[in-house]
Amino acid sequence: MHTPFPITVRRAAALALALATVPALAAKTKADADAGLPVKPTVADIVKASSPADWRPLDPDNTLYMELPGGRVVIELAPDFAPQNVANIKLLAREHYYDGQSVVRSQDNYVAQWGDADEAHPKPLKTARDKVPGEFTVPIKNVRHFTALPERDGYAPQVGIAHGFPAGRDPKAGRTWLAHCYGMVGVGRDVENDSGNGTSLYAVTGHAPRHLDRNITVVGRVVSGMALLSTLPRGHEAMGFYGANEVHPPITSVRLAADVPEAERSHLEVMRTDTATYQAAVEAQRNRGGPWNKYAAGYVELCNVPLPVREQAK
Amino acid sequence: MHTPFPITVRRAAALALALATVPALAAKTKADADAGLPVKPTVADIVKASSPADWRPLDPDNTLYMELPGGRVVIELAPDFAPQNVANIKLLAREHYYDGQSVVRSQDNYVAQWGDADEAHPKPLKTARDKVPGEFTVPIKNVRHFTALPERDGYAPQVGIAHGFPAGRDPKAGRTWLAHCYGMVGVGRDVENDSGNGTSLYAVTGHAPRHLDRNITVVGRVVSGMALLSTLPRGHEAMGFYGANEVHPPITSVRLAADVPEAERSHLEVMRTDTATYQAAVEAQRNRGGPWNKYAAGYVELCNVPLPVREQAK
Numbered sequence: 001m002h003t004p005f006p007i008t009v010r011r012a013a014a015l016a017l018a019l020a021t022v023p024a025l026a027a028k029t030k031a032d033a034d035a036g037l038p039v040k041p042t043v044a045d046i047v048k049a050s051s052p053a054d055w056r057p058l059d060p061d062n063t064l065y066m067e068l069p070g071g072r073v074v075i076e077l078a079p080d081f082a083p084q085n086v087a088n089i090k091l092l093a094r095e096h097y098y099d100g101q102s103v104v105r106s107q108d109n110y111v112a113q114w115g116d117a118d119e120a121h122p123k124p125l126k127t128a129r130d131k132v133p134g135e136f137t138v139p140i141k142n143v144r145h146f147t148a149l150p151e152r153d154g155y156a157p158q159v160g161i162a163h164g165f166p167a168g169r170d171p172k173a174g175r176t177w178l179a180h181c182y183g184m185v186g187v188g189r190d191v192e193n194d195s196g197n198g199t200s201l202y203a204v205t206g207h208a209p210r211h212l213d214r215n216i217t218v219v220g221r222v223v224s225g226m227a228l229l230s231t232l233p234r235g236h237e238a239m240g241f242y243g244a245n246e247v248h249p250p251i252t253s254v255r256l257a258a259d260v261p262e263a264e265r266s267h268l269e270v271m272r273t274d275t276a277t278y279q280a281a282v283e284a285q286r287n288r289g290g291p292w293n294k295y296a297a298g299y300v301e302l303c304n305v306p307l308p309v310r311e312q313a314k
Numbered sequence: 315m316h317t318p319f320p321i322t323v324r325r326a327a328a329l330a331l332a333l334a335t336v337p338a339l340a341a342k343t344k345a346d347a348d349a350g351l352p353v354k355p356t357v358a359d360i361v362k363a364s365s366p367a368d369w370r371p372l373d374p375d376n377t378l379y380m381e382l383p384g385g386r387v388v389i390e391l392a393p394d395f396a397p398q399n400v401a402n403i404k405l406l407a408r409e410h411y412y413d414g415q416s417v418v419r420s421q422d423n424y425v426a427q428w429g430d431a432d433e434a435h436p437k438p439l440k441t442a443r444d445k446v447p448g449e450f451t452v453p454i455k456n457v458r459h460f461t462a463l464p465e466r467d468g469y470a471p472q473v474g475i476a477h478g479f480p481a482g483r484d485p486k487a488g489r490t491w492l493a494h495c496y497g498m499v500g501v502g503r504d505v506e507n508d509s510g511n512g513t514s515l516y517a518v519t520g521h522a523p524r525h526l527d528r529n530i531t532v533v534g535r536v537v538s539g540m541a542l543l544s545t546l547p548r549g550h551e552a553m554g555f556y557g558a559n560e561v562h563p564p565i566t567s568v569r570l571a572a573d574v575p576e577a578e579r580s581h582l583e584v585m586r587t588d589t590a591t592y593q594a595a596v597e598a599q600r601n602r603g604g605p606w607n608k609y610a611a612g613y614v615e616l617c618n619v620p621l622p623v624r625e626q627a628k
Contacts, residue, residue: 007425007530009502009514011418011433011555104325108541109496111321119325136608154465154613182423182521188323191605200323207496207521207617211602214609216321227422227548230520234541241325288525291505294450295528299468303521 008292037296040289043306046281047271054277055269057312058223060257062086064093065266066114066225067252073225074266075185078165080143081178082135082219085187089198089219090256091128097199098254103232106249107240109206112229113188115199117248125199134193135217137175143167146176147273149282151299155179155210159302161273165221166302168213178218181208181303183226187217205230208303223309224268271308281306322606351610354603357620360595361585368591369583371626372537374571376400378407379580380428380539381566387539388580389499392479394457395492396449396533399501403512403533404570405442411513412568417546420563421554423520426543427502429513431562439513448507449531451489457481460490461587463596465613469493469524473616475587479535480616482527492532495522495617497540501531519544522617537623538582585622595620 041049058076066073079086092098098114101123105113116122140146146167148160156168159179166179178184185203189196196217203222222229232249235242242248257265271278286300355363372390380387393400406412412428415437419427430436454460460481462474470482473493480493492498499517503510510531517536536543546563549556556562571579585592600614 007427007500007502007516007526008504009429009510108544113321115323151468152466154467154615155611186321188321190322193608196323202321208615209618210615211599211607211611211618212321213611215607230422231545231547233545285525293525293529294507297469297525297527301468301522301524304523304525 037288037290037293039291040287041280041284042289043281043284043308046277046284047308047310050271050277052313054272054275055310055312056272057267057269058257060260060265062220063257064089064220064254065257065260066098066254068225068228069250069252070228071225072266073228074223074268075220076164076223076270077220078163078178078218080163081138081165081167081176082187082217083138083142084132085135085196085198085217085219088128088132089187089201092125092198093254093256094259095126095128096253097123097125097128098251101251102248103229103242103251104200104235104248105202105239105241106205106229106232106234108234110204110209110240111202112205112232113200113202114251115188115201117242122199128199129197131194132187132197134189134196136193136214137170137173137177140169140171140174140176143176145274147278149300149302149305151286151301153302155213161278161305161307164270164273164307166305166307168302177214179208179302180204180210180212180218181221182206183222184218185220185222186212187219189216203229210303221307223270224266267312268309269312271306273307281308351602351604351607353605354601355594355598356603357595357598357622360591360598361622361624364585364591366627368586368589369624369626370586371581371583372571374574374579376534377571378403378534378568379571379574380412380568382539382542383564383566384542385539386580387542388537388582389534390478390537390584391534392477392492392532394477395452395479395481395490396501396531397452397456398446399449399510399512399531399533402442402446403501403515406439406512407568407570408573409440409442410567411437411439411442412565415565416562417543417556417565418514418549418562419516419553419555420519420543420546420548422548424518424523424554425516426519426546427514427516428565429502429515431556436513442513443511445508446501446511448503448510450507450528451484451487451491454483454485454488454490457490459588461592463614463616463619465615467616469527475592475619475621478584478587478621480619480621482616491528493522493616494518494524494526494532495535496520497536498532499534499536500526501533503530517543524617535621537584537621538580581626582623583626585620587621595622 502514
């Protein structure tokens with residue numbers, strides 16, 4: 001979750017601002033604010049005040065666990081947007097294709113990419129397909145629901161959140177696609193559209209490279225453990241590839257959550273994006289209140305939209 | 315420099331695409347391309363073909379070296395945009411204020427922030443001021459030059475590059491400000507506008523938090539060594555602060571380049587942003603060519619604009 005907290009000089013001040021409830025802040029505001037922004041609930045306030053119906057658990061059939069030595073990266077897959085690629089990635093996970101592979105590239109302000117470091121002797125496939133058609137866009141009707149943002153966007157005629165994923169749409173063409181925001185996961189490919197198959201995946205670890213939208217298949221989003229990828233040492237060769245003498249961060253395994261015993265699963269839930277609560281969270285980010293904020297943007301860029309994730313209550 | 319290279323399955327393919335010259339790619343395109351995008355020079359091609367006059371060295375009087383155990387972070391200061399805050403930061407550097415301080419916060423997809431970890435016993439100031447007015451925006455006339463982008467932006471009436479820095483402008487109000495893109499450096503503050511003084515600084519390490527624009531003073535940009543900040547372990551307390559028992563990454567020293575012996579300086583140059591060459595680099599990012607790219611965005615978001623940096627030729 002992107003947590004747009006204020007940047008204060010003192011940690012104590014930051015914590016006070018972040019943890020205070022709105023009524024508590026109200027009194028402070030009258031005395032302190034230099035500008036006239038009204039005090040409003042923050043995204044964190046709205047998360048705190050939400051009801052259980054505002055959340056949905058991750059679907060174990062569309063959740064991947066990538067186990068790294070430092071912990072677990074949880075990826076929510078988006079089959080609506082890439083049915084064939086997601087199906088192949090699930091086959092790859094089920095045949096344990098990724099086990100023992102590694103992160104091969106970490107380029108600052110761009111991506112971490114993982115797969116088979118041994119290009120001369122690629123690991124053979126068992127059940128998965130060697131080539132899968134690129135699913136750079138899909139018909140709008142394929143996607144369950146879409147919460148359109150009123151915001152204008154430079155990269156798409158329309159943007160919004162589709163069942164928890166940031167997405168663009170072209171209503172005239174009847175097509176939609178996932179946007180390359182921080183944490184989104186895509187399928188590496190060579191020049192031909194169908195040259196990817198999920199054996200090489202990447203996650204965005206920098207400012208959204210939205211020029212990749214509609215150019216490559218996006219299959220999901222990291223919902224937990226993102227720091228395990230974003231803090232990896234950057235590779236020292238061109239484009240952030242690790243050189244032959246650099247450590248390639250190992251992947252212990254990748255499993256579909258449904259294949260993992262219940263006791264070993266992560267129990268995460270994501271905020272539903274088709275609710276009034278969610279609209280309030282987006283609005284809290286679009287027009288942030290005082291007293292720390294002096295100016296409210298009146299706009300929220302697609303990749304700054306909050307997508308809250310939390311542990312399920314026991 | 316943001317290097318928007320293709321994400322290929324195979325490293326060899328990525329290198330071939332990145333290193334090929336345009337003529338060499340042209341033949342390949344005819345056979346391989348699925349889409350009809352013309353082959354065009356990339357940003358890297360334009361950097362390679364540039365002339366010495368397309369570059370300017372960093373000004374030692376407005377360049378900071380932050381020395382970390384892992385290497386040097388080079389920050390170009392922007393006195394046009396924050397004259398009083400930049401002046402105070404230079405005083406702080408000259409009185410060795412930052413030496414022995416530490417990074418106190420690393421929040422994923424947001425910022426790394428450094429300063430005095432001991433809030434109970436803050437390090438005393440010698441020559442620097444305790445409070446400096448916030449310089450959230452400045453008069454447009456204060457800024458030497460501005461290369462406007464034709465792109466519409468959600469956070470500002472107008473955007474462009476001001477002498478190497480991404481900036482927003484409000485021509486009606488006659489004000490301009492630096493944008494919170496990846497790598498930009500700002501001044502932490504508490505609630506009051508004048509509560510920052512440069513003793514607490516931060517760099518953006520995630521997707522651009524543009525909602526901070528016009529809310530806080532931005533003083534410059536990391537032009538080299540960004541990975542030393544972006545790969546720091548994330549802090550485990552609220553907002554990415556390091557806990558009492560977590561390592562606070564130490565800062566060896568911060569010096570103004572002008573105060574460092576010539577032999578120990580970094581000799582970097584940045585591409586001038588008021589030239590035809592620079593316009594060509596922006597256009598290469600706005601409308602990327604084939605054969606890997608299948609769709610050209612026709613748009614470049616402010617924080618995806620290339621800002622090339624390189625070692626000076628000997």
